[in-house]
Amino acid sequence: MIRRGLAVAAAAVLVGNALILVNVARNRAGNPDAVVRLSERELGQVGEMPEGAEPILNLKLQWSTAPGVDGSPWFDRVVLESLGVGRLPEVADSAAAQDYRRNIRRAYAVLELGGPAWERLVAERQAHADSLQAARPPAAQEKHAEDRPWIEGGGRTESRLLAIDVGRDPMRLREKYPERSRYLILPAEYAAEVVMAEKDSLGVVTAPARVEGRLVQLLPGTVHVPRPLRDSLLALGAAKRDSTTHFEVTLKVGKKWEAWVE
Amino acid sequence: MDGRMDAQARVDRIRAFQEELAELESELGTVLDDAGRQRIARHHEQLLAELARQYDVSTTTSGRQLALGLRFASFLGALALCIAVVLFVQRFWGGLTTVSQVALLAAGTFGLLALTEFAARRERTLYFAALAALVAFALFVTDVSMLGQVYNLVPSVHGFLLWAVFAGALAMAYRLRLLLVAMLVTGAVWVGGVLAQLGGLSWTESLARPECYLLPAIAAAAVGMGSARARAQGFALTYRLTGLVLFFYAVILLASFGQLSVLPVTRGGAEAFYQLLGFVAAGAAIWVGIRRGWNDVTNTAVVAFTILAYVKAADWWWDWMPRWLFFLVLGAIAVVVMLLLKRIKERTGVTA
Numbered sequence: 001m002i003r004r005g006l007a008v009a010a011a012a013v014l015v016g017n018a019l020i021l022v023n024v025a026r027n028r029a030g031n032p033d034a035v036v037r038l039s040e041r042e043l044g045q046v047g048e049m050p051e052g053a054e055p056i057l058n059l060k061l062q063w064s065t066a067p068g069v070d071g072s073p074w075f076d077r078v079v080l081e082s083l084g085v086g087r088l089p090e091v092a093d094s095a096a097a098q099d100y101r102r103n104i105r106r107a108y109a110v111l112e113l114g115g116p117a118w119e120r121l122v123a124e125r126q127a128h129a130d131s132l133q134a135a136r137p138p139a140a141q142e143k144h145a146e147d148r149p150w151i152e153g154g155g156r157t158e159s160r161l162l163a164i165d166v167g168r169d170p171m172r173l174r175e176k177y178p179e180r181s182r183y184l185i186l187p188a189e190y191a192a193e194v195v196m197a198e199k200d201s202l203g204v205v206t207a208p209a210r211v212e213g214r215l216v217q218l219l220p221g222t223v224h225v226p227r228p229l230r231d232s233l234l235a236l237g238a239a240k241r242d243s244t245t246h247f248e249v250t251l252k253v254g255k256k257w258e259a260w261v262e
Numbered sequence: 263m264d265g266r267m268d269a270q271a272r273v274d275r276i277r278a279f280q281e282e283l284a285e286l287e288s289e290l291g292t293v294l295d296d297a298g299r300q301r302i303a304r305h306h307e308q309l310l311a312e313l314a315r316q317y318d319v320s321t322t323t324s325g326r327q328l329a330l331g332l333r334f335a336s337f338l339g340a341l342a343l344c345i346a347v348v349l350f351v352q353r354f355w356g357g358l359t360t361v362s363q364v365a366l367l368a369a370g371t372f373g374l375l376a377l378t379e380f381a382a383r384r385e386r387t388l389y390f391a392a393l394a395a396l397v398a399f400a401l402f403v404t405d406v407s408m409l410g411q412v413y414n415l416v417p418s419v420h421g422f423l424l425w426a427v428f429a430g431a432l433a434m435a436y437r438l439r440l441l442l443v444a445m446l447v448t449g450a451v452w453v454g455g456v457l458a459q460l461g462g463l464s465w466t467e468s469l470a471r472p473e474c475y476l477l478p479a480i481a482a483a484a485v486g487m488g489s490a491r492a493r494a495q496g497f498a499l500t501y502r503l504t505g506l507v508l509f510f511y512a513v514i515l516l517a518s519f520g521q522l523s524v525l526p527v528t529r530g531g532a533e534a535f536y537q538l539l540g541f542v543a544a545g546a547a548i549w550v551g552i553r554r555g556w557n558d559v560t561n562t563a564v565v566a567f568t569i570l571a572y573v574k575a576a577d578w579w580w581d582w583m584p585r586w587l588f589f590l591v592l593g594a595i596a597v598v599v600m601l602l603l604k605r606i607k608e609r610t611g612v613t614a
Contacts, residue, residue, distance in 0.1 A: 003379070003435040003436075004431075004435065005431040005432060005433075005434045005436070006375060006378070006379055006431070006432070006435050007431075008427065008431035008435075009375055009398075009427075009428050009431040009432050009435070010375055012402075012424050012427045012431065013368060013371045013372060013375070013402055013405070013428065015424070016402075016406055016421075016424040017364070017367075017368050017405070017409070020406070020409045020410070020413065020415065021364070023415070024413045024415075053352055053353045053354075053355075053356065054353070054355065054356030054357035054358075055356045056355060056356040058411070084462065087526070101521055101523075101524075103463050103467060104463060104466065104467045105462060105463055105464055106464045187416045189464050189466070219416045220410075220411075220414055220415065220416060220417060222411075222414065223414050224411055224412050224413070224414055226359075226360050226412075227356075227359060230356075257416075258413070258414055258415060258416060259414055260413070260414055
C-alpha cells in the first residue's frame with residue numbers, strides 16, 4: 001500500500017507542474033497583449049556560458065526610466081500616492097525623512113519603445129553634451145567641434161526602451177496606452193525614496209529634497225531563448241555583444257503579462 | 263513509547279544503569295541478589311530486543327556510533343547527489359527541447375519518490391530512503407525554479423508552499439527530520455511572503471523583514487512544545503529547535519537593525535522593543551526549558567540571551583570604551599550568565 005505522505009508529495013509535483021503549464025498556456029493563448037521588435041540595444045545576455053556545457057541563452061531587458069515632460073521626474077509623490085503608498089514623509093521633516101524605510105512593492109510598469117520619451121531623452125543628452133562643449137576652453141572646443149551628435153555616437157547603442165508610467169491595474173494602463181507594438185506593460189517592483197537636496201559647488205540648492213518613486217526591476221526582467229532561436233541569435237553574436245552584434249527578435253507579452261520571445 | 267528518539271533514550275538509560283550497577287558492585291560488593299539481577303537482566307534483554315525491532319534503535323555503543331556515521335554519510339551522499347543534479351542540469355540543459363526539459367524534471371522527481379519508497383520497504387533504518395527523499399526534494403525545487411526560468415514566470419511565493427507540502431509529506435511519511443526542517447523553513451518563507459503581500463509589499467520584501475518570520479517561528483515552537491502528535495512522531499525537538507532558532511534569529515536582527523522593522527516607530531524605538539522582547543522571551547524560554555527538562559530549549563535561549571547582551575553592550579560601550587575594557591566587560595557578562603545558570607541548576611537539580 002502506498003503511504004499517504006508519498007501520495008501527497010507526488011500530488012504536489014503533479015499539481016505544481018500542472019499549475020505552471022496551465023498558467024503558461026493561458027498566458028500565451030489568443031492574441032498577445034503586446035508584440036514588439038527588440039534589438040541587441042534592448043536585450044543583453046545574462047549569465048556566463050559555462051565551458052563545455054550546452055549553451056543557454058537568457059536575455060535581460062535593458063531599460064531606463066524616461067525623463068519627465070518638463071524635465072522633472074514623472075514618478076513623483078503624486079504617482080506614489082495614486083499607487084496607494086501611504087505614510088510618505090514630509091521632506092521638510094528631516095528626522096522623519098532620514099528614518100523613512102524603503103519598502104519594495106509590486107505594480108505594472110509601462111515601457112515605451114522609441115517614442116516621444118526616447119526623443120526627450122535624446123534632446124536631454126544632446127543638451128548635456130552641448131553644455132559640456134560650451135564649458136570647454138576654446139582650444140578644446142575646436143578639437144571637439146566635429147564630434148557627432150549624441151544620437152550617432154553613444155546614443156547609437158543605448159536602449160530605446162523607457163519606463164514612462166506605472167499603475168496597479170494593467171487593463172487600465174492598456175486603455176491609456178493602446179498601441180501594442182510600442183508600449184509594453186510588465187509586472188515590476190518599485191520603491192518610494194527620499195532624495196536629498198542637490199547643491200552646486202557654491203552650495204546653492206539646484207534641486208530641492210523630495211520623495212520619488214523608483215522602479216527597482218521588471219519581473220522577471222529576463223527572457224529565456226528556446227532552441228532553435230537561441231542558435232540563430234548566438235550565431236549573430238548575442239553572447240559576445242560587441243560592435244558586430246546585430247539581431248532583432250519579437251517579444252510578446254501574454255494575457256497574464258508574462259513575456260516570451262519568438 | 264513516544265517515537266524513535268524516546269526509544270533511543272530508554273536504551274541509553276538501560277546501558278547507563280548496567281554500567282553504574284557494575285561500578286557499584288566493584289566498589290560495594292554484591293548489591294542485588296541473583297534472582298533480582300536475573301529478573302532485571304531478562305527484562306532489559308527483552309526490552310532492548312523489542313525496541314530494536316520496533317524502532318530500529320542502536321542497542322550498543324558501537325552500534326550507536328555506526329548509526330551516527332551512517333546518518334552523516336547519508337547526509338553527505340544526499341548533498342553530493344544534489345550537486346550532481348544541479349551540474350547535470352547545467353551541462354545538458356541547453357541541449358534539450360523545452361518539452362524534454364519539463365518532462366525530465368517531473369519524471370526525475372517521480373522516479374526519486376519511487377526510489378524513496380523502494381528503499382524504505384527494503385531497509386527499516388531508512389538511511390537510503392532519507393538520501394533518496396532529500397535528492398527528490400532538491401530536484402522538485404530545481405523543477406519548479408527551472409520551469410519558472412524557462413517560461414519567464416513572475417516569481418511567486420506560492421512555490422514555497424509547494425515545496426513545504428512536498429517536504430512535509432515526505433518527512434511525515436518516513437519520519438525524516440531534515441525534511442521536516444526543510445518544510446518549516448520553506449513554510450516560514452511562504453507565510454512571511456503572504457504576510458508581506460497582505461501588507462501591500464512585494465513578497466520578496468519579506469526576506470529583508472524578519473518580523474514576517476516571527477509568526478511561523480512561534481507556531482513551530484508551540485507545536486514542538488505542546489503537540490502530542492509531534493511527540494509521537496519523534497519530531498517535537500525538531501519543531502522546538504527550528505522554531506526557537508528562527509524566532510531568536512529574527513529578534514536579534516531586529517534588536518540590532520531597527521530599520522528592518524515594519525513597526526510604525528523610529529529605528530531606535532524598534533530596536534528597544536525587540537531588545538526587551540528578546541530578553542523577556544529568552545528568560546521565559548530558559549525557565550520553560552528547565553521546568554520541562556528540555557535542554558535544547560534552555561541552551562538555545564541561553565545562546566540568544568548572551569548574543570542579545572553582547573549586542574546591547576556593543577550599542578552602549580563600543581564607541582567610547584577602550585577595546586580591552588569592552589572585551590573585559592563581555593567576558594564579565596559571560597561569567598554572570600554562567601553564575602546565574604549554575605544557581606538555577608543547583609536550585610532545580612537539573613543538568614543545564
